[in-house]
Amino acid sequence: MTATLKSIALTLARSKDFPNGSSQIGYDLIAPLDSNGHIDLPAWKKYRAACSVRHFSPAEDDKTGLLVHKAGSAEHGRWVFDYNVARDDDDEAGFLFGHHAFVPGEYVSIRDAKGTMHTFMVKSVILANP
Numbered sequence: 373m374t375a376t377l378k379s380i381a382l383t384l385a386r387s388k389d390f391p392n393g394s395s396q397i398g399y400d401l402i403a404p405l406d407s408n409g410h411i412d413l414p415a416w417k418k419y420r421a422a423c424s425v426r427h428f429s430p431a432e433d434d435k436t437g438l439l440v441h442k443a444g445s446a447e448h449g450r451w452v453f454d455y456n457v458a459r460d461d462d463d464e465a466g467f468l469f470g471h472h473a474f475v476p477g478e479y480v481s482i483r484d485a486k487g488t489m490h491t492f493m494v495k496s497v498i499l500a501n502p
Contacts, residue, residue, distance in 0.1 A: 376404040376405060376406070376412055376415050377402060377403070377404050377415075377419060377422060377423075377499070377500040378402070378403060378404070378405045378474070378497050378498065378499060378500055379400065379401070379402055379496075379497070379498050379499070379500045379501070380399075380400070380401040380402075380403060380405075380474050380494065380496070380497050381398065381399075381400055381494070381495040381496045381497075382398045382399040382400075382401070382480065382482075382492035382493065382494060382495065383395045383397065383398040383492060383493055383495050384397040384398055384490065384491075384492055384493075385479055385490075385491040385492055385493045386491075387490070387491065393493065395495075396428070396429065396430050397428070397429045397430075398427075398428060398429075398492060398495075399425055399426065399427050399428070399453070399482070399492065400425070400426045400428070401423075401424070401425050401439060401474075402422060402423055402424045402425075402439070402500050403416065403423050403439050403474070404416050404419060404423070405474055405497070408473055409473035409474045409475040409478075409497065410470070410471075410472070410473055410474070411451065411469060411470060411474070413441060413470075416439070416441060417441075420438070420439075420440075422500075423438060423439040424436065424437070424438055424439065425437050425438065425439055425453040427453070427455075427464070435455050436455070437453050437454050437455035437456070438453070438454050438457075439451060439452075439453060439454075440452050440453075440454040440463075450465055450466070450469070450470075451465070451466040451469035451470065452464060452465045452466070453465075453466075453482075461485060462485050463485065464482055464483060464484050464485055465482065465483045466480060466481070466482055466483075467480070467481035467482065467483060467489065468481075474494050474497055475494060475497065476494050476495065476496055476497060477493070477494065478493070478494045479491050479492065479493055479494070480492055480494065
């Protein structure tokens with residue numbers, strides 16, 4: 373693996389339903405980041421099999437999948453969490469993931485499989501285990 377692969381922890385930010393956010397709802401990602409904290413597309417292409425996601429919530433079983441870059445959209449591609457490669461209806465899409473920095477304290481948005489957008493805070497970014 374490469375030193376650019378990072379383990380990224382996202383937790384649910386404040387919302388109407390969770391005024392204090394929730395550390396029990398979120399995502400753990402493995403993704404290559406450049407020096408500014410942006411997802412590194414060339415490194416992802418090289419290490420895509422290692423780029424994974426785990427969604428956790430007390431309301432449901434954990435879901436695991438892959439971080440996938442799909443063609444199209446306004447950012448000339450979009451990042452999705454693909455939990456079943458045989459289906460698209462379970463994918464969750466990162467909102468402008470190609471432009472956001474994954475740096476502790478920053479916020480990112482993810483559209484769930486039902487089409488609802490949720491905001492998450494980047495809690496930590498550390499080197500991924502080789």
